[in-house]
Amino acid sequence: MHSSGFFLKDVAGFLGGYYAFMAIMNGVAALLLWRRKGQVGWALVWTVFAGIMMVLASLALSGTADLVPALPLSVRTLVNRLSGPVLYTLGTFVLLTVLFVFRRFFVKPMVAWTILNAMLLLMGLSMADENFASIVMKPDNVPIVGLVFLLAFFTWLATSQAVVNDDRIARGLPPVEKENDEKVLVWPDLVYTELICMVAVSAFLLLWAICLPAPLEEPASSVKTPNPSKAPWYFLGLQEMLVYFDPWYAGVVLPSLVIFGLMAMPYLDFNKKGNGYYSIEERKFSYLTYQFGFFLLWITLIILGTFLRGPNWNFFGPFEFWTPYKVEVLNNVDLPQMFWVNLLDQPLPKAPSGASGLVQAGYILLREAPGLLVMGAYLVLLPPLLAVTLFRGFYAKMGFIRYMIMANLMLLMLTLPLKMVLRWTLNLKYIVSIPELSLNF
Amino acid sequence: MAIGETIRNSQIWKSIFRHPMPLDRRNRIVVMLTNFFLHLHPVSIKKQGIALSFTWCMGGVTFFLFLVETVTGVLLMFYYRPTLEWAYNDILALRDVTSLGILRELHRWGAHAMVITTWLHMYRVFLTGSYKPPREFNWVVGVILLLLTLLLSFTGYLLPWDQLAIWAITVGSNMARATPFLGYEGPGQQLLTIGGIDMITDASDARFGLLGARFVGEETLNRFYVLHCIAIPLAVALLLAIHFWRVRKDGGISGPL
Numbered sequence: 203m204h205s206s207g208f209f210l211k212d213v214a215g216f217l218g219g220y221y222a223f224m225a226i227m228n229g230v231a232a233l234l235l236w237r238r239k240g241q242v243g244w245a246l247v248w249t250v251f252a253g254i255m256m257v258l259a260s261l262a263l264s265g266t267a268d269l270v271p272a273l274p275l276s277v278r279t280l281v282n283r284l285s286g287p288v289l290y291t292l293g294t295f296v297l298l299t300v301l302f303v304f305r306r307f308f309v310k311p312m313v314a315w316t317i318l319n320a321m322l323l324l325m326g327l328s329m330a331d332e333n334f335a336s337i338v339m340k341p342d343n344v345p346i347v348g349l350v351f352l353l354a355f356f357t358w359l360a361t362s363q364a365v366v367n368d369d370r371i372a373r374g375l376p377p378v379e380k381e382n383d384e385k386v387l388v389w390p391d392l393v394y395t396e397l398i399c400m401v402a403v404s405a406f407l408l409l410w411a412i413c414l415p416a417p418l419e420e421p422a423s424s425v426k427t428p429n430p431s432k433a434p435w436y437f438l439g440l441q442e443m444l445v446y447f448d449p450w451y452a453g454v455v456l457p458s459l460v461i462f463g464l465m466a467m468p469y470l471d472f473n474k475k476g477n478g479y480y481s482i483e484e485r486k487f488s489y490l491t492y493q494f495g496f497f498l499l500w501i502t503l504i505i506l507g508t509f510l511r512g513p514n515w516n517f518f519g520p521f522e523f524w525t526p527y528k529v530e531v532l533n534n535v536d537l538p539q540m541f542w543v544n545l546l547d548q549p550l551p552k553a554p555s556g557a558s559g560l561v562q563a564g565y566i567l568l569r570e571a572p573g574l575l576v577m578g579a580y581l582v583l584l585p586p587l588l589a590v591t592l593f594r595g596f597y598a599k600m601g602f603i604r605y606m607i608m609a610n611l612m613l614l615m616l617t618l619p620l621k622m623v624l625r626w627t628l629n630l631k632y633i634v635s636i637p638e639l640s641l642n643f
Numbered sequence: 644m645a646i647g648e649t650i651r652n653s654q655i656w657k658s659i660f661r662h663p664m665p666l667d668r669r670n671r672i673v674v675m676l677t678n679f680f681l682h683l684h685p686v687s688i689k690k691q692g693i694a695l696s697f698t699w700c701m702g703g704v705t706f707f708l709f710l711v712e713t714v715t716g717v718l719l720m721f722y723y724r725p726t727l728e729w730a731y732n733d734i735l736a737l738r739d740v741t742s743l744g745i746l747r748e749l750h751r752w753g754a755h756a757m758v759i760t761t762w763l764h765m766y767r768v769f770l771t772g773s774y775k776p777p778r779e780f781n782w783v784v785g786v787i788l789l790l791l792t793l794l795l796s797f798t799g800y801l802l803p804w805d806q807l808a809i810w811a812i813t814v815g816s817n818m819a820r821a822t823p824f825l826g827y828e829g830p831g832q833q834l835l836t837i838g839g840i841d842m843i844t845d846a847s848d849a850r851f852g853l854l855g856a857r858f859v860g861e862e863t864l865n866r867f868y869v870l871h872c873i874a875i876p877l878a879v880a881l882l883l884a885i886h887f888w889r890v891r892k893d894g895g896i897s898g899p900l
């Protein structure tokens with residue numbers, strides 16, 4: 203289904219306002235820059251850009267569906283064709299890595315502003331696609347769009363302060379926060395800030411509530427299962443993990459580990475530096491671990507689960523129509539199958555019929571031996587191995603128990619990306635699969 | 644001016660506010676010490692501790708949203724009955740019949756916003772290393788608050804009793820079915836038998852405990868309603884009290900030593 207004129211007329215009003223907002227935003231930015239010395243060039247750039255946004259706004263509001271600015275159909279088709287869980291996840295990983303490595307460049311205000319504008323423009327152009335809009339505009343999905351922009355903004359804000367502090371520390375100076383340790387009275391300095399925050403949040407919430415009605419679908423019916431059936435958006439990362447793991451792990455064990463790991467974090471991080479100010483260089487390991495977990499294993503999966511998973515939890519490109527008839531061939535294989543059948547060319551070990559419980563258990567163990575050995579090596583052998591190699595310094599500082607907890611939490615966290623990669627490359631379904639105990643991993 | 648002065652000099656005013664207007668330095672200190680709501684704060688504070696670029700005011704915004712949810716939630720409770728007969732219709736009426744019908748919107752979007760601001764607050768606490776000693780325990784309290792915030796949102800999601808609601812809760816709570824040992828589809832539950840009788844069935848497992856039934860139904864609605872309106876908010880309020888108290892006791896907002 204491609205954008206019908208009917209839909210475009212509907213969305214045109216919104217887009218008109220949207221581009222007008224972008225124009226005003228850039229106009230104000232240009233004005234502020236112009237009044238600062240040495241920024242006239244940039245002021246001009248954003249004035250021109252604001253002008254273009256005004257043109258887009260008037261095109262959107264022209265009343266002619268064909269004139270609403272949109273991504274060309276060929277681009278949309280190409281994006282749909284290219285996108286898939288692998289490209290999406292790896293692409294995000296690469297993107298975040300580039301942002302991190304070249305953070306000194308990306309935090310420059312004009313670079314960040316350019317990126318913000320690019321994001322907003324891309325969003326606007328995509329909104330003129332009916333399929334894209336119908337998912338993004340679902341009332342309960344709107345907050346996630348907000349979340350993406352907020353995270354981008356606050357990460358920029360924090361990183362730009364961290365970069366400054368890291369430079370200062372390298373030069374032997376204290377972090378900027380230290381310069382600001384003069385005391386002020388809470389009334390008025392803090393109380394007024396809080397009041398302004400409250401007013402701003404209230405105004406924002408009121409506006410949101412007036413503009414966007416809360417969703418209410420048909421009355422509940424336990425026989426009509428919607429397809430797809432989705433958990434609330436903040437749990438969609440967990441639902442996405444169900445693609446790779448069984449519910450006992452993705453839905454119960456992993457979330458419990460996340461909570462436990464978060465609680466344990468202050469007791470595992472023995473690094474005394476970086477307490478009370480923004481810094482990256484001084485705590486690179488904890489920083490990267492947190493960002494990996496938060497952005498890649500939590501936020502990215504939520505976005506994937508919300509916007510890109512349609513009926514039957516199939517993957518759909520951002521501009522693709524969510525048809526329930528899309529068929530995806532699943533030919534995933536379990537590790538025992540790979541080992542016994544594909545590699546050794548033997549049937550799976552199976553207890554003779556009528557064998558006693560113990561014999562049966564023995565055969566199950568034999569059948570699952572490859573997977574159990576792999577898991578055993580991963581969880582039992584790797585921690586001590588790492589303790590004498592990569593994590594040597596950690597082990598020395600943390601002591602046995604703390605080190606073991608840290609190492610195991612790290613390894614368990616990594617089970618998710620590892621399983622993803624194994625699925626994408628080898629079509630691996632389960633490493634261990636004991637249906638007799640409902641234990642599949 | 645004169646009227647204002649008369650009011651401020653009246654016995655009623657003076658009985659409520661135990662201090663004069665905080666216009667000079669002395670009274671700005673006094674107001675912080677003698678006002679119930681303000682005594683949460685210290686009297687004076689390091690400049691960087693209140694810099695917006697440092698805290699993003701995110702904890703404060705989260706707390707404010709919690710208050711908004713409390714007020715709008717109480718108002719919603721006037722209109723809403725948690726029974727199969729009424730739940731959906733009451734929500735419909737909130738949209739179609741009640742005047743100024745954005746109560747539900749305020750509550751719902753406020754809830755979404757609170758989830759987001761809690762994440763952002765946690766993000767900033769991490770990025771400034773504020774979980775490091777002596778604030779480890781307050782971070783732990785925070786993690787429980789995060790969990791409770793999500794549960795508040797989750798239990799509330801069911802209450803409109805529409806398709807969106809019951810299926811989201813069905814999908815979410817199906818996970819409990821797979822709890823190791825305690826869910827009737829979970830690994831190892833086969834081992835919990837006494838004399839050949841399964842202990843863990845779909846009428847005795849973790850999911851049943853959560854839903855109060857084998858599937859999302861009237862018992863679930865009642866259970867989630869009570870959790871959503873009473874149990875979890877009370878727990879959050881208690882933990883918030885501890886959270887704020889600890890912020891003060893741990894030496895105020897963190898900063899470089």
Ligand code: HEM
Nearest residue numbers: 698702703705706765773781782785786788789895896897
């Ligand atoms: C319902 C949710 C929460 C509320 C209302 C809340 C509120 C607050 C407030 C008002 C502050 C004062 C400083 C600031 O605004 O940043 C604060 C500080 C703090 N919060 Fe929270 N918080 C919540 C959840 C969390 C979570 C999820 C965490 C971490 C996992 C956390 C950890 C902390 C820590 C460690 C501090 C001290 C920070 C410092 O001294 O710089 N809180 N919280």
